[in-house]
Amino acid sequence: MPQETKTAPAPAETPSLQGLAADRDDRDALLDALEKAFDYRGDVTVTTTDGRQITGYIFDRRRGADLERSLVRLMTPGAADPVTVRFAEIDRLVFTGKDAAHGRSFETWIKKYLAKKAAGEEASIHAEPLDESPAG
Numbered sequence: 001m002p003q004e005t006k007t008a009p010a011p012a013e014t015p016s017l018q019g020l021a022a023d024r025d026d027r028d029a030l031l032d033a034l035e036k037a038f039d040y041r042g043d044v045t046v047t048t049t050d051g052r053q054i055t056g057y058i059f060d061r062r063r064g065a066d067l068e069r070s071l072v073r074l075m076t077p078g079a080a081d082p083v084t085v086r087f088a089e090i091d092r093l094v095f096t097g098k099d100a101a102h103g104r105s106f107e108t109w110i111k112k113y114l115a116k117k118a119a120g121e122e123a124s125i126h127a128e129p130l131d132e133s134p135a136g
Contacts, residue, residue, distance in 0.1 A: 046074070
């Protein structure tokens with residue numbers, strides 16, 4: 001009996017979120033962007049309603065009963081403690097940093113590995129360095 005695949009196949013070309021922006025003029029788009037930012041493996045820049053700009057990595061988000069009780073927490077460069085921002089305080093969110101995980105799915109790695117083997121090149125089980133741009 002064939003073995004079942006437990007993971008869904010990755011989309012062929014999923015565009016990076018880098019550069020995407022959402023603001024409070026479209027509440028649903030902003031809430032969607034906040035959800036995507038939680039899974040994003042790069043920095044985002046949050047502009048608050050009082051004009052502050054906070055750039056960092058969103059590592060936590062908590063959905064409350066309303067925007068006032070919902071929040072994100074960011075790790076910011078050089079700060080020992082995380083920054084907490086309530087959803088109600090967010091005016092704009094921009095995906096500003098490079099997503100280190102974009103294009104680096106297991107399926108992509110297998111595809112590259114098999115292509116190297118088929119071309120007679122040395123194919124290693126070791127991962128690519130994170131500072132290299134993934135080749136498609």
